[in-house]
Amino acid sequence: MISFIEQGYKEGTLPIVYEEDEIIVFLDPKPVSPGHMVVAPKQKYTILEEIPDWLMGRMGEIANKASTAAFETMGAKGTNIIVHNGIPAGQDNNHFVINVIPRFDNDGQDLFWAPKQLSEEEMSTIELSLKPQTDIVGEFEKKKPKDIPIEDDIPDPEELDEGENYMLKQLDRIP
Amino acid sequence: MEGQPAQPQQPTAEELAQMSPEQIKELQMKNCIFCHIVKGNVQSKKMFEDDRLIGVLDINPANPGHLLLISKEHYMVLPQMPDPDINHLFMVAKGISHAMLKGLKAQGTNIFIANGAQAGQKAPHFMMHIIPRKDGDGLQCFNLNRKSAKDLLKMKETIQPKLYALLGKTPPQDSVESIPHEKPIEDLDIPEPPKPFRKEGFPPLEPPPDPIPPPPAEIEGIDPPPLQAAMEPPPDLPDVPDFDEIAAHLEQENPLRRQMKDSLTGKKDKSGKASIPVLEEELELPPPPEPETEDAEPEELPEHLSAPEHEQFVPQKAAPKMAVPKKKAVKTKKKPKIPPKKKAVPKKDESANLDDIAQVLFG
Numbered sequence: 001m002i003s004f005i006e007q008g009y010k011e012g013t014l015p016i017v018y019e020e021d022e023i024i025v026f027l028d029p030k031p032v033s034p035g036h037m038v039v040a041p042k043q044k045y046t047i048l049e050e051i052p053d054w055l056m057g058r059m060g061e062i063a064n065k066a067s068t069a070a071f072e073t074m075g076a077k078g079t080n081i082i083v084h085n086g087i088p089a090g091q092d093n094n095h096f097v098i099n100v101i102p103r104f105d106n107d108g109q110d111l112f113w114a115p116k117q118l119s120e121e122e123m124s125t126i127e128l129s130l131k132p133q134t135d136i137v138g139e140f141e142k143k144k145p146k147d148i149p150i151e152d153d154i155p156d157p158e159e160l161d162e163g164e165n166y167m168l169k170q171l172d173r174i175p
Numbered sequence: 176m177e178g179q180p181a182q183p184q185q186p187t188a189e190e191l192a193q194m195s196p197e198q199i200k201e202l203q204m205k206n207c208i209f210c211h212i213v214k215g216n217v218q219s220k221k222m223f224e225d226d227r228l229i230g231v232l233d234i235n236p237a238n239p240g241h242l243l244l245i246s247k248e249h250y251m252v253l254p255q256m257p258d259p260d261i262n263h264l265f266m267v268a269k270g271i272s273h274a275m276l277k278g279l280k281a282q283g284t285n286i287f288i289a290n291g292a293q294a295g296q297k298a299p300h301f302m303m304h305i306i307p308r309k310d311g312d313g314l315q316c317f318n319l320n321r322k323s324a325k326d327l328l329k330m331k332e333t334i335q336p337k338l339y340a341l342l343g344k345t346p347p348q349d350s351v352e353s354i355p356h357e358k359p360i361e362d363l364d365i366p367e368p369p370k371p372f373r374k375e376g377f378p379p380l381e382p383p384p385d386p387i388p389p390p391p392a393e394i395e396g397i398d399p400p401p402l403q404a405a406m407e408p409p410p411d412l413p414d415v416p417d418f419d420e421i422a423a424h425l426e427q428e429n430p431l432r433r434q435m436k437d438s439l440t441g442k443k444d445k446s447g448k449a450s451i452p453v454l455e456e457e458l459e460l461p462p463p464p465e466p467e468t469e470d471a472e473p474e475e476l477p478e479h480l481s482a483p484e485h486e487q488f489v490p491q492k493a494a495p496k497m498a499v500p501k502k503k504a505v506k507t508k509k510k511p512k513i514p515p516k517k518k519a520v521p522k523k524d525e526s527a528n529l530d531d532i533a534q535v536l537f538g
Contacts, residue, residue, distance in 0.1 A: 015331045018338045019347075025338065027331055030321035035330060048284070049273055053266045060265030061258050062342070067290060068254045069338040074330075078291025081253070082317065085272060086283020088308040090318045099319070103293045111287070111295045113316045115235030123232065126240050126279065127220055133278035134223040134230060137270030140263075 003095035005040050018066070023059055025066055032101050032109050035074040039063045039098040046094050048085040053140035059098055066100045076102030080111060204249055209300035213247050227260055228267055237306050237314060240279045242271060244303040251299055252290045264303065271305050281307030285317050 008014035009024065017037060018025040028036040039059050045051045051059075067079035080101045084091040101109075118126075194202070204210045211217045213229055222242060223230030233241040244267065250256050256264070272284040287304040289296040308314065339346040373380055426433050 015327045017331055017335045018342065027324070027327050027334075028321075029324050029327070031324055032319050032321060034325070035334065037334075048269055049276070051269070053269060056269045057262035057266045060268075061261050064253050064256075064258075064261050065341040066334075066338060069334050069341055071254075071290075073333045073337050076293075078289070078294030078296070080290070080294045081286075081288040082319075083286035084283075084317065085285065086308065088281075088310045088312070089283030089285045090308075091283070092319075101319075103291065105293070108322075109320050111289070111316050113237035113314060115233075115237065116239070118236065118239055122239055123220065126232065127222070130222055130240060130242075130274065130278045133274030134271060137223060137267060137274060140266045140270070 005095045035070045035102045037066045037100040045096045054143040063098045070102040078103040207300050240307045242305045250301040275307040279307050283308040
């Protein structure tokens with residue numbers, strides 16, 4: 001399934017604000033507030049787990065710069081950076097994105113949540129279940145340098161026609 | 176969200192204006208609860224610790240497992256953080272989100288950053304919220320209320336140069352109508368041919384000489400070096416000894432030496448005896464015939480028997496002529512005595528080996 005981002009990028013209908021090797025930043029066609037930007041990787045990743053570590057870091061840096069740009073140019077009072085990872089989290093489309101939303105007075109968007117009161121038991125169970133997993137978080141994947149393309153003049157024998165294929169020719173040789 | 180403790184002493188406005196930025200910072204850190212959490216003065220449930228970040232469970236969470244990623248340094252807003260720290264922060268956030276999915280069996284996560292009070296920032300210390308989500312948990316706050324877009328091109332034109340400037344790059348000159356993926360291929364840069372490498376300190380390479388060199392011009396005013404001086408032997412060599420003097424000296428000491436010399440050169444001895452000193456015991460030849468009567472007989476032998484080139488051995492007659500230089504003759508007489516001894520030795524060894532081998536094999 002092609003996402004609207006990929007399609008829009010190919011057709012050129014996306015209002016791209018910034019483009020890099022693997023990341024694009026564009027203005028959301030259905031914004032929450034004026035200046036709502038979307039930081040997306042060019043390749044389609046569905047969820048956060050699929051994205052390599054270094055790409056996530058780079059997207060975060062760009063999201064930060066986008067938020068400062070919006071803050072300074074649009075005159076926003078604040079910015080939000082939100083990631084929806086998964087359908088229960090509110091992910092709208094199947095292309096992973098980072099939303100950068102500048103905030104103004106009377107947006108119509110309240111990002112407040114009602115804090116819940118949890119008992120000690122629940123907190124301890126959470127702690128016990130989560131702690132061993134977070135201990136593993138440490139080493140991150142780094143960006144691999146691009147392979148240098150080597151141009152060989154030697155043709156692949158499988159691609160040659162029967163008349164040219166030297167591997168087949170040698171079978172016809174009579175010793 | 177968190178009830179702040181009672182602040183005993185607050186500086187007045189005058190004192191604030193007079194304080195240096197460092198002192199203001201210290202004051203901020205005093206009042207900031209999260210800085211205390213980082214230091215460990217306040218009890219907290221630490222889930223994750225790093226050299227620049229701390230992960231703490233929120234006391235009043237939106238969902239059980241709500242984690243706060245706090246920076247150890249006191250930053251108020253995300254733009255204050257340097258870029259490598261932001262990179263690290265997002266990578267850690269990804270890892271923690273994955274840990275939540277595994278550990279808490281969540282079905283989704285929300286990552287939330289608030290810069291500014293209007294955005295929902297409640298504490299003066301920067302933090303990132305990571306909230307695990309499950310189906311039907313009832314959180315509606317993260318669902319975005321989308322509206323229709325207005326004046327997207329205008330906004331793009333205002334934001335684009337600023338964003339490129341912030342990231343340190345120049346914006347492209349293409350207009351909106353051009354399709355991005357159909358950019359022209361850049362012209363191939365043909366590299367310059369490699370220059371001849373020359374290490375520093377060496378004189379520059381001279382161009383190669385012509386295949387047919389021009390004839391040398393006559394040099395006037397310089398005389399060629401004298402030949403005699405070139406032919407003279409160098410003075411360092413030792414004096415060549417005079418061999419004739421040494422030979423005369425040796426002859427005086429040893430008279431036999433003179434006789435051998437004369438016999439080899441063909442000179443006859445005045446005494447009439449054979450000049451070659453040969454012992455009669457070594458000879459096994461038959462007694463020689465009478466020298467007077469048999470002088471003619473050797474001449475009358477039939478041709479097939481006679482050996483005209485070689486004269487029969489007559490010890491009393493003159494020795495056969497030998498046109499051989501002195502030194503070699505001396506050496507050849509001595510040599511035949513030595514080699515037979517050498518030949519005898521290996522033969523004995525070979526026979527001994529064979530006997531041993533035979534014993535080993537057969538018995």
